[in-house]
Amino acid sequence: MLLAVNVGNSHTVTGVFYDQALIHQWQLKSDAGKTADELAIRYHSLFQIDGIQKEDITAFAVSSVVPALESSWLLFASKYLTSCVSPPLAVSHRTDTGLSILTANPAELGADRIANAVAAWESFGAAAIVVDLGTAITFDCVSNKAEHLGGAICPGIGIALDALAERTAKLPRVELNGRPEAVIGGCTVDAIRSGVLHGSGGMIDRMAELLGKEMRERGAAGPEEKINVIATGGMAELITPYSAAVEFVDPMLTLTGLRLIHERSLREAEN
Numbered sequence: 001m002l003l004a005v006n007v008g009n010s011h012t013v014t015g016v017f018y019d020q021a022l023i024h025q026w027q028l029k030s031d032a033g034k035t036a037d038e039l040a041i042r043y044h045s046l047f048q049i050d051g052i053q054k055e056d057i058t059a060f061a062v063s064s065v066v067p068a069l070e071s072s073w074l075l076f077a078s079k080y081l082t083s084c085v086s087p088p089l090a091v092s093h094r095t096d097t098g099l100s101i102l103t104a105n106p107a108e109l110g111a112d113r114i115a116n117a118v119a120a121w122e123s124f125g126a127a128a129i130v131v132d133l134g135t136a137i138t139f140d141c142v143s144n145k146a147e148h149l150g151g152a153i154c155p156g157i158g159i160a161l162d163a164l165a166e167r168t169a170k171l172p173r174v175e176l177n178g179r180p181e182a183v184i185g186g187c188t189v190d191a192i193r194s195g196v197l198h199g200s201g202g203m204i205d206r207m208a209e210l211l212g213k214e215m216r217e218r219g220a221a222g223p224e225e226k227i228n229v230i231a232t233g234g235m236a237e238l239i240t241p242y243s244a245a246v247e248f249v250d251p252m253l254t255l256t257g258l259r260l261i262h263e264r265s266l267r268e269a270e271n
Helices: 036-049 067-080 111-124 157-167 188-217 236-242 253-270
Strands: 002-007 011-018 021-029 059-064 128-133 136-142 147-155 228-232
Touching (some): 011 253, 111 136, 111 228, 111 253, 157 188, 228 236
Parallel strands (some): 128 228
Antiparallel strands (some): 011 021
């Protein structure tokens, strides 16, 4: 079994793959102060709840945008996952993923964005835009030649809601647990919900249009070639109903990318 870990700024999503099937997954808050031993205590409990023995875990891969937690996870894997048959894998721009990274400074590219691009290429084998709706909203452009071209980054939904509540005198902190009845909000709460949900969907549509146009101009997709738009991340299922551009939603896209990258590393090690 593969333990795949995607460490984000706000949450850590962890999954267990048996062959190619995701059989368990958990989402917990990311805490940059967690040590390897504390991670062991936390995940020992989760393993017990779901009937997993740590000896069942024979492989480990992590993508992290929090450097301190990446170190803790690698130490956790080497110290506690003693049945692993290959070294723990931390995805970075140096990892052989099968994609060419064409950004000006590949070291700046987040490991989660690399994993997303790999999974998108595996899914479509064609030009794609990945929209990851997490703490930040990221757009990653993959060409029809398996190239990561770069993308765009916007503030996430949670950041926007926090800023409204903290930087204004009268606007409340709103939970997005209700769908606005109309675009024209009849009260403050509905006005905020409408602005955030419809506004985010519109922003995604406009960015997908502009990114797709530039991809075609740069020869990353043909003039009439379809550019697939796929969304992932913790807010994906909430926001994408308000977007016309998003055709596919896969909340576990990053974990799938980690699995694919790990499988490739095993094949490379065997050759």
